[in-house]
Amino acid sequence: MRNGCIAITRDGTLAYANAVAYATLDLEAGPDDVGRPVAGILRAHGEIARILLSAFELNHLPNRAELRLRATGKVIGYTLSHVCDEAGRVCGAALFFKDLTRVEQIEERERLRDRLAALGEMAAALAHELKNPLAGIEVMGGLLRRHASTTPDMQTLVNDIISEAKMANAIVQEALEFVRPIRLQVEHTSIALVLHDAVRIAGGKGNPGEVQVSCSVDQRIPPIHGDHHQLCQVFTNLLINAFEALEGKGRVTLTASVGRMDTGTAPAGDGPDSQAAVVVDVTDDGPGIRPAVVERMFNPFFTTKPRGSGLGLAIVRRIVDAHDGRIDVDTVPGQGTSFRVTLPVVGAREWADETVRS
Ligand SMILES: Nc1ncnc2c1ncn2[C@@H]1O[C@H](COP(=O)(O)OP(=O)(O)OP(=O)(O)O)[C@@H](O)[C@H]1O
Ligand SMILES: [Mg+2]
Secondary structure (H helix, E strand, O other), rough: OOOOOEEEOOOEEEEOOOHHHHHHHOOOOOOOOOOOHHHHOHHHHHHHHHHHHHHOOOOOOOOOOOEEOOOOEEEEEEEOOOOOOOEEEEEEEEEEEEHHHHHHHHHHHHHHHHHHHHHHHHHHHHHHHHHHHHHHHHHHHHHHHHHOOOHHHHHHHHHEEEEEEHHHHHHHHHHHHOOOOOOOEEEEHHHHHHHHHHHHHHHHHHHOOOOOOEEEEOOOOOOOOOHHHHHHHHHHHHHHHHHHHOOOOOEEEEEEEEEEEEEEOOOOOOOOEEEEEEEEEEEEEEOOOOOOHHHHHOOOOOOOOOOOOOOOOHHHHHHHHOOOOEEEEEEOOOOOHHHHHHHEOHHHHHHHHHHHHO
């Protein structure tokens, strides 16, 4: 059974609970649970015990309802049913439920994607409209400089107008580049090389100071179907963020290992719903990220830095999405941050077939 199932008798004692139920509720099965009061067994989940016991007072039982468990934060979907004896009298109740946490996460990610798409459309329209008047200002400023600037003060003013217009144009260009759909140049890409290049580029572009960077790559990692250049950008942006968070002191570790990622809504495992993946963790021992920032940090133009553009993580997410991968963050304020990028080894099978054929 893929669902959790708990059944109780009319006197509120446990009649049955399957392994999925215990696992979903993070409980250990006891050898003599059956026959004991369900309220005691589900002490950590009082709300579930109450739902089960309410079955004997209700005529209409909840069907496909949802509930967030207070103890663990998991979201479950459940259906409550009566269990009747041969004479049709209610003699017990059964609760069927399923962990919906992953489904929730996927929906949240889709909502974010929709929001970004809408934002992108607006930014593209705005940028497009602004491009022409800005170019006009630049050209007219140039003419003014040539014809009308008689005094040095005037010269400086006109030069300022031109350089401000240039700067505004650069921002517009950046926004347009960001909203343009990503085109991947897919090839057999070695993650070891990607990480190697990213460390080099981030070291040049960012400001590592005395930060120690270490990189460990599992030798068994297969090449993945990906865009070397864009994947470099993913890890460069993550590394630069780590350097900026560490302000010149601390450690950053990159680890790449073989893993799996789920393709459907089932949790990751070895089953048919999961596929081979490469998992890269970028971990720093910096200040960590506050929950309010975590919620918004993937939004374009969200930044907490005086000179940041706030596009770093938005670009990272877009590139990872384009590779059908996922990015997760684990952060503890005061201890550090770890970004996990999981990339499917898409086409691993075709790759194997090709090598067999050749
Ligand atoms: N490793 C990290 N440690 C602490 N905070 C981080 C870390 N990575 C990202 N952040 C937070 O997330 C915010 C958004 O990051 P993002 O890379 O998108 O933009 P940015 O670094 O501010 O600007 P840009 O990358 O465009 O120069 C940052 O301003 C910072 O507050
Ligand atoms: Mg950044």
